[in-house]
Amino acid sequence: MFLLNKQLADDSFFITDLKICHLLLMNNTNYPWLILVPKIDNAVELTDLDFATQSEILAEINLVAKILQKKFRPTKLNIASLGNIVKQLHVHIIARFENDKVFPKPVWGDLSQPYEEQKAQDLIMEIKQLLENNAK
Amino acid sequence: MFLLNKQLADDSFFITDLKICHLLLMNNTNYPWLILVPKIDNAVELTDLDFATQSEILAEINLVAKILQKKFRPTKLNIASLGNIVKQLHVHIIARFENDKVFPKPVWGDLSQPYEEQKAQDLIMEIKQLLENNAK
Numbered sequence: 001m002f003l004l005n006k007q008l009a010d011d012s013f014f015i016t017d018l019k020i021c022h023l024l025l026m027n028n029t030n031y032p033w034l035i036l037v038p039k040i041d042n043a044v045e046l047t048d049l050d051f052a053t054q055s056e057i058l059a060e061i062n063l064v065a066k067i068l069q070k071k072f073r074p075t076k077l078n079i080a081s082l083g084n085i086v087k088q089l090h091v092h093i094i095a096r097f098e099n100d101k102v103f104p105k106p107v108w109g110d111l112s113q114p115y116e117e118q119k120a121q122d123l124i125m126e127i128k129q130l131l132e133n134n135a136k
Numbered sequence: 137m138f139l140l141n142k143q144l145a146d147d148s149f150f151i152t153d154l155k156i157c158h159l160l161l162m163n164n165t166n167y168p169w170l171i172l173v174p175k176i177d178n179a180v181e182l183t184d185l186d187f188a189t190q191s192e193i194l195a196e197i198n199l200v201a202k203i204l205q206k207k208f209r210p211t212k213l214n215i216a217s218l219g220n221i222v223k224q225l226h227v228h229i230i231a232r233f234e235n236d237k238v239f240p241k242p243v244w245g246d247l248s249q250p251y252e253e254q255k256a257q258d259l260i261m262e263i264k265q266l267l268e269n270n271a272k
Binding site: 047 | 187211232239
């Protein structure tokens with residue numbers, strides 16, 4: 001049975017369960033930052049998965065990217081699979097803005113500014129609505 | 137006609153021209169660091185390309201990942217499309233090691249340590265050989 005890594009769970013809010021990935025909202029108001037975690041036991045490197053599975057993950061990356069673009073109109077998306085600390089395969093999809101806290105530097109390693117609970121829940125509801133609309 | 141961004145060209149060595157991407161070696165001995173640049177005019181976001189083109193790029197990411205794994209046996213691959221500074225779409229594929237210069241932090245923003253010309257050329261030849269062997 002697939003178990004979400006504890007650190008990923010602790011650092012994020014659960015949004016929804018897509019076909020191949022869990023979708024998480026990083027608990028950091030500095031950037032609109034979503035994470036896809038493929039529900040595949042022991043997956044570490046995206047490129048070690050079979051190509052069909054990679055393609056399914058890529059389709060969900062596309063979906064999440066489109067939602068971030070629609071809602072936030074970012075300057076740039078940052079899409080990355082790093083995993084130096086948490087080995088469980090996860091893909092960051094982050095909306096970046098020229099005036100965000102560390103632009104143009106990458107976001108990793110900077111201190112997080114947590115959401116107020118209600119603001120996180122509102123954003124999660126909105127993202128779920130966008131996912132539903134996109135699926136239609 | 138596709139033109140490689142000047143900053144990408146200045147910061148790297150050209151390795152070879154794959155079907156859809158140029159393959160570059162980042163001029164930084166701190167990490168084995170390759171970059172794929174799709175030869176597509178005005179491409180910025182991977183997820184804005186059509187899915188067939190994305191899949192072709194993904195196949196080349198797989199190829200480069202396998203070559204880095206074969207030659208360097210890294211602790212972890214870092215695969216990322218950021219583009220906060222250079223907008224032209226490019227994908228980083230970096231071999232990371234627990235004892236590398238900034239592990240587990242991301243590599244971007246750290247000062248580069250350039251290759252001696254001959255060492256770069258030797259590595260480029262070796263990567264081209266691995267690409268040829270992999271294509272067989």
